[in-house]
Amino acid sequence: MxxxxxxxxxxxxxxxxxxxxxxxxxxxxxxxxxxxxxxxxxxxxxxxxxxxxxxxxxxxxxxxxxxxxxxxxxxxxxxxxxxxxxxxxxxxxxxxxxxxxxxxxxxxxxxxxxxxxxxxxxxxxxxxxxxxxxxxxxxxxxxxxDAAAEPDPIRFLQSRLESYVEGDTDLSWTRLTSWRAMLTAALDLPPYEAVTSAVVTGAAGSPSTDLLAAWLGAYLEVPVQRVEHPRGPGIVSAELRRPSGSVKIVRPDGKVGTLTQPGQPDRRIALHRREVRDCLAEELRRLDPDEIYEVTLGGLGGIRRTDEPDPEPPRAEQDGSTQEQAEGDA
Incomplete structure (x- = not known):
């Protein structure tokens, strides 16, 4: 009515x-x-x-x-x-x-x-x-x-750190929930090595790509490259580099991603770009400050923007002593 x-x-x-x-x-x-x-x-x-x-x-x-x-x-x-x-x-x-x-x-x-x-x-x-x-x-x-709806998404996102007050959030951050969950789960599997660097690729005007790179840099405390993809859409890939090989999630079409890990078969995972209604519903579940979002905003200045990722370093030989040390570091 x-x-x-x-x-x-x-x-x-x-x-x-x-x-x-x-x-x-x-x-x-x-x-x-x-x-x-x-x-x-x-x-x-x-x-x-x-x-x-x-x-x-x-x-x-x-x-x-x-x-x-x-x-x-x-x-x-x-x-x-x-x-x-x-x-x-x-x-x-x-x-x-x-x-x-x-x-x-x-x-x-x-x-x-x-x-x-x-x-x-x-x-x-x-x-x-x-x-x-x-x-x-x-x-x-x-x-x-929603930085993605602004005329200059990246500039708007960077301004959020200066104006941040507890209770602020952005739907560009909420769109990362699935990516963050997948990457966190991948690191819980063998060989339990420390990540040495990371590369995040996405469309030039994608604020979610910047936030994912900043989140990885802030919480893994490693150098992160933010690579601009000529087409997108949104986030295209995330790569966590480790001595025995990289953990990679590649999503070229904005719908289905492929997870690649050393010693594991490739897996296809559902990574549809989230609808505004789903992001809004998630944000309405909480009324307390989002400290992780605040820390991630602070990490935006630490990412390095490039057109091409640095070459992946050669894989280390994984003998028994190296494996044992890697598990200890984890």
Missing amino acids: IIDLPSTTTSQVNKKMVELRETGGAVALGRVLTLVIVTGDGTETEKAIQAANDASREHPARVIVVARGSKEAAPRLDAQIRIGGDAGASEVVVLRLYGALADEGAGSVVPLLLPDAPVVAWWPTEAPEVPAKDPIGLLSHRRIT
């Missing part, structure tokens, strides 16, 4: 939601958080609402969409309430702000926040320079951005 409230006020929107709840029970109270989505008044709004609806099946929420329209128009608030099948497991309130109201998103949001529930802010496209200082960011326990 979609209910339009043209040229309205937030008090009238609130009154209408109470009326819907009292007369038909259409708007449930079992919401675990308020998700505030800040967008322009374009096609990206509906895409963001759909992603939030899908994520809400795991996290029932009140979704408040602040769609900022033309500042040249007369001041006006057009609202829309979506419930039932048009809102997933949530209730969606779309606030389209025009004229001088376009900069007053926080004032329109506050009366609609759920009492005693955490607030998460999400900028699906262009985010403020410092999300934590944005009026809506100040209201939020968590602030989600």
